[in-house]
Amino acid sequence: xxxxxxxxxxxxxxxxxxxxxxxxxxxxxxxxxxxxxxxxxxxxxxxxxxxxxxxxxxxxxxxxxxxxxxxxxxxxxxxxxxxxxxxxxxxxxxxxxxxxxxxxxxxxxxxxxxxxxxxxxxxxxxxxxxxxxxxxxxxxxxxxxxxxxxxxxxxxxxxxxxxxxxxxxxxxxxxxxxxxxxxxxxxxxxxxxxxxxxxxxxxxxxxxxxxxxxxxxxxxxxxxxxxxxxxxxxxxxxxxxxxxxxxxxxxxxxxxxxxxxxxxxxxxxxxxxxxxxxxxxxxxxxxxxxxxxxxxxxxxxxxxxxxxxxxxxxxxxxxxxxxxxxxxxxxxxx
Numbered sequence: 001x002x003x004x005x006x007x008x009x010x011x012x013x014x015x016x017x018x019x020x021x022x023x024x025x026x027x028x029x030x031x032x033x034x035x036x037x038x039x040x041x042x043x044x045x046x047x048x049x050x051x052x053x054x055x056x057x058x059x060x061x062x063x064x065x066x067x068x069x070x071x072x073x074x075x076x077x078x079x080x081x082x083x084x085x086x087x088x089x090x091x092x093x094x095x096x097x098x099x100x101x102x103x104x105x106x107x108x109x110x111x112x113x114x115x116x117x118x119x120x121x122x123x124x125x126x127x128x129x130x131x132x133x134x135x136x137x138x139x140x141x142x143x144x145x146x147x148x149x150x151x152x153x154x155x156x157x158x159x160x161x162x163x164x165x166x167x168x169x170x171x172x173x174x175x176x177x178x179x180x181x182x183x184x185x186x187x188x189x190x191x192x193x194x195x196x197x198x199x200x201x202x203x204x205x206x207x208x209x210x211x212x213x214x215x216x217x218x219x220x221x222x223x224x225x226x227x228x229x230x231x232x233x234x235x236x237x238x239x240x241x242x243x244x245x246x247x248x249x250x251x252x253x254x255x256x257x258x259x260x261x262x263x264x265x266x267x268x269x270x271x272x273x274x275x276x277x278x279x280x281x282x283x284x285x286x287x288x289x290x291x292x293x294x295x296x297x298x299x300x301x302x303x304x305x306x307x308x309x310x311x312x313x314x315x316x317x318x319x320x321x322x323x324x325x326x327x328x329x330x331x332x333x334x
Contacts, residue, residue, distance in 0.1 A: 001298055001329055002305040004038040005031045005322065006074045006220050009051040009058070012254040012313045020051035023315045024058060025065055030319055032066035035331035037305060039066070040074030040104055040185075046115040049242075049253050056089050063097040068334045072102025074185070074220075074307070075167040079108040080119045083136050087143035087154060090162040101162040104185060105140070107133050107173070134176065140164070163211070165218075174198035174205075181209025183216040188297075189309055192277040195219070199301040219297065220307035222282040225321040225328075229285045235321075236284045237261035238313045240272055247271045256313050287328035 007027065009020045028039045041058050044050035052058055055073045063071040076086055090103045108116065109127060117125040144161045146154045166177040169190040177184035184202050188195045199217060206215040224239065226232035237260035245252055247269060255263075264270065275281055279297045283290050294306055308325060312318040326333075 001295065002037040003325060003329055003331060004040065004218065004305055004307045005036055006040050006042060006307040006309045007052075008042045008044070008309060008311070010254050010311055011049050011051050013252070013256060015253075017051040021058065023318070024051075025062060026315070027319060027322065028062040028069070028071070029065055031322060032069040033334055034323065034326035035333050036069055036322075036326065038070035038072060038102060040072050040102065040307065042074045043077050043106070045077075045111055045119065048251065056093065059093060059101070060096070063093065063100060070100050070102055070163075071097070072162070072165075073104045075104030075106040075165065077108035077111065078105045078136050078140065079133050080111070080116070083140035084143050084154070087140055088156075091144070091154065091156055091158065094160065094162045095156045095158045098158070098160065102165055103144075103162040104165040104167050105137060106167045130172070130176075137166075137180070168198075170194060171198045171201050174202040178202045178205035178215070179207055181207050181212050183212050183218075185218040185220055185307060187220045188279070189220060189222040189281055192275075192279060192281045195297075196278060196301060199303065203302060217301075217303045218305040218307045219301060219303040220309060221294065221297070222309045222311060223290060223294070223321065223325065224282065224284045224310065224312060225287055225290045225324045226317070227286065227324070229289060232285045232290075234258070234261050235312055235314075235317045236282070237264050239282065239311045240264050240270060242311065243271050244269055254311060254313050257317065260313075287324045290325065291328040 007024050009024045011017050011020045031039055039062060041052055041055040043055045045053050059071050093101045117123050142150060143154050165185055166182045167185045169187040171194055174184060186198050202217055203215050224232050224236040226235055235257045238254050238257050241255050241260035241263050283293045298306060310318050310321055
């Protein structure tokens with residue numbers, strides 16, 4: 001089983017966004033050494049608890065700081081941008097780091113309307129439609145592999161190009177990736193209720209393409225791993241309190257684990273406690289427990305790879321979680 005990192009660069013209480021970016025670079029260096037397959041940087045706008053609105057900048061730095069791991073976006077919100085500009089940015093990254101760059105594409109339907117309008121520089125801009133995204137995606141594919149139908153050179157002109165992925169959290173996005181012959185990453189941590197159906201649909205509807213002759217899927221899961229179940233639950237308390245606050249409209253940075261554990265021990269809602277899905281949205285526990293749960297999910301869905309997301313306050317706890325996972329899955333160090 002291959003493991004990858006999906007990095008959201010969380011901003012935590014007591015630290016600055018600059019610290020979060022440095023922590024992302026530190027994590028990428030560790031993941032490279034441990035043998036993780038790829039390191040994807042998510043894109044978020046107008047959110048105080050995420051530090052990366054421009055993933056391509058962090059991707060360039062991380063690729064320079066690593067040697068073997070693939071680096072890319074998880075993902076670029078194509079509905080916000082010119083497909084040509086996105087192609088030029090990622091072709092430049094490919095020119096700098098050949099055969100190591102992934103271009104993951106997302107829809108941007110979670111971006112708030114005023115932010116969407118500002119990014120599009122259009123006060124009348126509406127929430128992106130699926131049809132708009134698919135048109136942009138086809139133009140992007142043309143620019144990534146320009147032929148006679150493009151009446152100008154797409155720079156930089158280099159052999160090959162970044163690997164194109166579609167990201168999603170719905171059955172419709174899985175079908176769209178399949179019919180276009182694209183590798184697909186499903187965000188289980190966003191929509192766990194559709195995971196099995198999305199993966200089954202992707203495999204059943206897949207149409208081979210020159211770059212992807214057979215289905216290739218990644219399942220992205222939030223994981224919190226520690227030496228013991230009790231320690232993992234202590235660290236996971238950050239995630240629980242963050243979601244309690246969010247459910248009450250209280251938007252803050254990620255709180256420390258010990259403070260969170262004390263707060264969650266007091267009366268109050270726990271929006272994560274009553275969730276019931278075929279597989280847990282968040283996988284928490286000792287290395288053996290986490291490995292067993294993730295392996296069951298991967299076997300049942302037939303995915304080739306797991307993308308690991310972490311929402312952990314302390315950087316030492318976060319690095320430990322990824323290190324223990326690598327050991328549990330017996331990744332080959334670089």
